[in-house]
Amino acid sequence: MKSGKWFKLYIAVFLVFLYAPALLLPVFAFNDSSIVSFPLKGFTLNWFNVLWETEALHEATKNSLLIAVSTAIISTSLGILAARASSRYKFRGQKAVMGFIMIPLVLPEIIVGVSLLVVIVQMGFDLSLWTIVLGHVLICTPFCVAILSSAFLNLDQSLEEASFDLGQTKLATFWLVTMPLVLPGVVSSMLISFTISLDEFIIAFFLAGTEPTLPVYIWGQLRFPQKLPSLMALGTILLILSLTLLATAEYFRRRSARKTGIEDAGGFL
Amino acid sequence: MSGFTKWRRSEEASGWLLVSPTLVYSILMLAAPLAMVVALSFWTQDYLQLDKTFTLKNYIEAWSEPIYQTLMGRSLKISAFVTALTILLAFPVAYYVSFYVPQKRKPLWIFLITIPFWTSYLMRIFLWKVILGYNGVVNGSLLGLGLIEQPLSFILYNQNAVVVTLAHAWVPFAILPIFVALEKIDRSLLEAAEDLGDGPLRRFIRVTLPLAMPGVVAATVIVFIPTIGDYVTPRLVGGPNGLMISNMIELQFKKANNAPLGAALALSAMFLVSVISLIFVWLNRKYLVGQK
Numbered sequence: 001m002k003s004g005k006w007f008k009l010y011i012a013v014f015l016v017f018l019y020a021p022a023l024l025l026p027v028f029a030f031n032d033s034s035i036v037s038f039p040l041k042g043f044t045l046n047w048f049n050v051l052w053e054t055e056a057l058h059e060a061t062k063n064s065l066l067i068a069v070s071t072a073i074i075s076t077s078l079g080i081l082a083a084r085a086s087s088r089y090k091f092r093g094q095k096a097v098m099g100f101i102m103i104p105l106v107l108p109e110i111i112v113g114v115s116l117l118v119v120i121v122q123m124g125f126d127l128s129l130w131t132i133v134l135g136h137v138l139i140c141t142p143f144c145v146a147i148l149s150s151a152f153l154n155l156d157q158s159l160e161e162a163s164f165d166l167g168q169t170k171l172a173t174f175w176l177v178t179m180p181l182v183l184p185g186v187v188s189s190m191l192i193s194f195t196i197s198l199d200e201f202i203i204a205f206f207l208a209g210t211e212p213t214l215p216v217y218i219w220g221q222l223r224f225p226q227k228l229p230s231l232m233a234l235g236t237i238l239l240i241l242s243l244t245l246l247a248t249a250e251y252f253r254r255r256s257a258r259k260t261g262i263e264d265a266g267g268f269l
Numbered sequence: 270m271s272g273f274t275k276w277r278r279s280e281e282a283s284g285w286l287l288v289s290p291t292l293v294y295s296i297l298m299l300a301a302p303l304a305m306v307v308a309l310s311f312w313t314q315d316y317l318q319l320d321k322t323f324t325l326k327n328y329i330e331a332w333s334e335p336i337y338q339t340l341m342g343r344s345l346k347i348s349a350f351v352t353a354l355t356i357l358l359a360f361p362v363a364y365y366v367s368f369y370v371p372q373k374r375k376p377l378w379i380f381l382i383t384i385p386f387w388t389s390y391l392m393r394i395f396l397w398k399v400i401l402g403y404n405g406v407v408n409g410s411l412l413g414l415g416l417i418e419q420p421l422s423f424i425l426y427n428q429n430a431v432v433v434t435l436a437h438a439w440v441p442f443a444i445l446p447i448f449v450a451l452e453k454i455d456r457s458l459l460e461a462a463e464d465l466g467d468g469p470l471r472r473f474i475r476v477t478l479p480l481a482m483p484g485v486v487a488a489t490v491i492v493f494i495p496t497i498g499d500y501v502t503p504r505l506v507g508g509p510n511g512l513m514i515s516n517m518i519e520l521q522f523k524k525a526n527n528a529p530l531g532a533a534l535a536l537s538a539m540f541l542v543s544v545i546s547l548i549f550v551w552l553n554r555k556y557l558v559g560q561k
Binding site for chain 1: 281284285288290292295299301303309358365385391392393399402404409491496499500518528535539
């Protein structure tokens with residue numbers, strides 16, 4: 001029993017380590033001091049007011065939202081095609097093809113950023129928000145494929161066969177039977193890729209033209225000590241936003257698991 | 270039916286057609302750009318003018334200049350330490366969730382472990398600066414407890430800070446594959462080991478650990494390869510002696526305007542981490558086969 005106690009203690013210490021930055025974020029966001037350090041001074045909402053008044057931040061947020069929505073739609077579409085192909089059909093070279101599509105998962109992001117930058121510059125294109133979308137779709141697609149593959153694999157094929165037997169075409173079956181069943185997986189995939197894109201910095205930093213994304217803007221501000229408390233407020237808002245999106249994604253993922261009648265195995269990734 | 274229509278309707282063709290948009294995207298945005306980087310690394314650049322004659326100059330510079338050697342060696346060392354620390358931190362947690370947490374609560378625990386990963390990436394790194402800083406949380410607590418009299422200055426702006434911050438960022442990615450491997454272990458094997466007289470420690474070393482190794486190997490690769498490419502963490506918490514090769518790659522591509530050298534450095538770094546990872550995977554295969 002004694003070893004079990006030590007084990008629990010370790011888990012508790014680990015969770016403190018894991019959550020330390022996330023817990024400090026709101027602490028400093030509401031702290032009435034222009035220096036981000038202890039001891040705490042008092043409660044204020046001032047840093048949130050600063051955010052509403054910063055025009056550049058609003059522009060960066062709009063850019064990031066545009067990129068994240070585009071990325072979510074494109075990478076989920078590409079994910080649906082690949083996941084459907086790999087779960088429904090067997091074809092030669094399948095493992096190699098799927099492995100290739102999943103590579104960005106283990107590739108350092110700097111490599112993705114640098115290589116896209118080289119191609120775009122060589123071809124004479126200008127860097128813009130769309131060049132960032134190209135990079136983000138590349139790194140989000142593997143996550144979408146992973147989520148959607150499990151949705152498609154859990155699908156009971158006899159339902160589709162029943163639809164064929166009742167005279168529906170392939171396309172109609174896909175829209176009327178398959179899609180509604182995997183829809184929670186699709187929603188979950190879109191939310192995850194949206195969240196990844198919204199927070200991605202390394203690739204965006206290489207591929208951003210004159211218009212910054214939210215993380216690129218934050219990076220520029222980190223140099224100025226007087227901006228730090230308002231960045232903490234911004235971080236708090238982003239944290240709450242991410243958590244809401246993820247909780248929604250998790251809800252849909254579980255619903256997808258329930259709908260297809262499979263015991264929940266847990267975890268997105 | 271002609272040969273082509275027949276092929277068109279086959280399972281083979283349906284699969285290829287369906288996967289092709291995603292595959293084409295990956296080829297255009299990943300394979301082609303990577304090939305371009307390889308080509309670029311054999312060229313030279315004089316400010317904005319690109320000279321496309323083949324040369325090994327960039328590689329000779331990347332492998333012989335002391336500054337690049339130092340940065341490369343340090344980056345590999347930091348990535349190795351990060352990987353080791355991440356696995357050491359992650360294994361007990363994965364073990365706890367797999368063996369101690371009731372089946373129904375496991376998804377919730379996995380969700381809890383992945384949450385901090387979704388805090389803004391830049392903020393997370395910056396907050397480690399606040400935690401480890403001179404007036405930071407760690408120093409504040411230690412002073413408050415009376416354990417130290419002066420704030421510790423060796424915990425921020427050096428390689429230790431980089432290792433801790435990166436380990437924090439990557440630990441969820443290590444927990445998941447190890448957890449999956451532990452979940453796959455047939456529990457009756459553990460009972461068998463116990464029945465045959467193995468104590469808890471022997472049972473762990475002879476049964477649980479070898480069976481969990483595929484997860485550990487996956488975690489190692491998932492953590493080791495990408496950490497070499499992080500340039501934000503070294504820049505924010507590393508101080509002058511904590512900079513890594515990616516900071517140099519970024520510098521060459523942006524301010525120094527020497528993309529070919531940057532490409533050679535990036536490819537050299539990728540080559541080294543890939544070779545080290547492959548050796549590690551190979552050693553494990555060999556070792557695991559030996560176990561049987």
